Amino acid sequence: MNLSLILLAVFDGVSYAALVFMVAVGLTLIFGVLRILNVAHGSLYAIGAYLTASIGGAVVAAGYSPILAFPLMLIAAALVGVLLGAPIERLLLRRIYAKSEVLQLLVTFAVFMILEDVQRLVWGNQPYFESSALQLLGNIQVFGVYYTSYQLVLLPVVALLTLIGLRLFLRRTLTGKLITAVTEDREAARSIGIDADRVYLMTFVLGAALAGLGGALASPTTSVLPGIGAEMIVLSFAVVATAGLGRIEGAAVAALLIGLGRSAATYAMPELQVLVPYLIMLAVLLVRPEGLFGTPAARKI
């Protein structure tokens, strides 16, 4: 195997890890507060991608500058958070917090199925591909290997800023402190006057927006077509489980591990590419059932 192939594998892995992290971190944040594994998170990712690709395509086709793709990504993320995240939490999840985990999983799975159909209704079965944002930033050369700046620089930087921003937000702002407090101990938080219902809503909207942003960022790098949500949610579950449920920094490390493992397999043993993330997860969970960064008793942010 030559060096440039190895570099390509690393770059693929890093850029993919950045995208998976964006989705997984929202998933783990929501789990930390709501104690619900939200299967519909994959749909929110897909819809973020569809919104960006379809509207972006229309904007560019109408002759506007492709640079608009970037603000559009943020708008798509906000739309996913507010128009989908908020009603899902308020109207549905709120009714099942006290119910069994099996029922909670079934309900979010049902939401996932419904949203899959909604996507087909709105966007049909044909793929969308709109990569002007990616082309706009051009390529960079690293040790003789050319790679897109969008994937090699922008995506990892956004993921890193998300990680740092989220940590600062949770640590420094009042809203973030409320989320941290509810994550650690719901009843203790309520007993000092924290409105847990509001914290649930804010957390879910934030997590949903992160999934939407992940999809929006992914859209220039791939064809947006039915099934991408399912693929992403399964990978995110693997990342979150590997990291330890509710672990934010852990999700970043696990995303990198799984992203690199997956792309290494793509080059070395393509037939194993789909399997490798779960093999990594299995290997980690066999040694540490609570995940890389989880603590056996308490699972928290």
Place this chain on the structure above:
Amino acid sequence: MLEFRNTDVHIGNVPILRGLNVKIAPSETVALIGRNGAGKTTTLRSVMGFTDVKGQILIGGEDITRMRASRRPGLGIGYAPEDRRLFSGFTVEENIRLPGEVAKLDPDTQAARLDKVYRVLPELREMADRPAGAVSGGQGKMVALGRALMLGTRLLMLDEPFQGLAPALAQRYGEALGRLREVDPEVTVIVTESNPALLKSFARRTLVIERGEIAEAEHQAA
């Protein structure tokens, strides 16, 4: 200050407390004594709004039975739950301050309250910047009391604070409650305990809870 009127308390359809009729006056210190599982914690949680309640619960004459749980601490209720239940990622002082920030007290009031907490619990000053997850169990009880004091200007409810405290620490905790009486003579304090002897020294009135019913103790502490 606090009144139960024909109060029944349920946890998920299971009746836990029956027909409570209790009135506690302002500035009273009351011991609520009962065996494990008698319903002490449930009584306090019902005041916080964490349980289903039939009948009425009143604070200072105001019926709070239907009030949202999140609004109740703002009435001046401080609650230190059974285990310490601190937020381990925050420092000791952040734990104490948080209720004031949640209630959006103005900065002067927050500073004054924090000052009061340190006057009642001077030993917390030295550990103010330590992560709450890193303090010992006994110190954690003090922090939990400090956090409850932040909003608990009218009613303070302490659930088995002496449970698991070494005798020396229990002594210091008792002294802190004594200082609280000097700093804040008006506040109503309810302390639960399974061992009545521990509370004799400072509770004037003892309520006994048994199988979900509360009665006045026959022999008042001297």
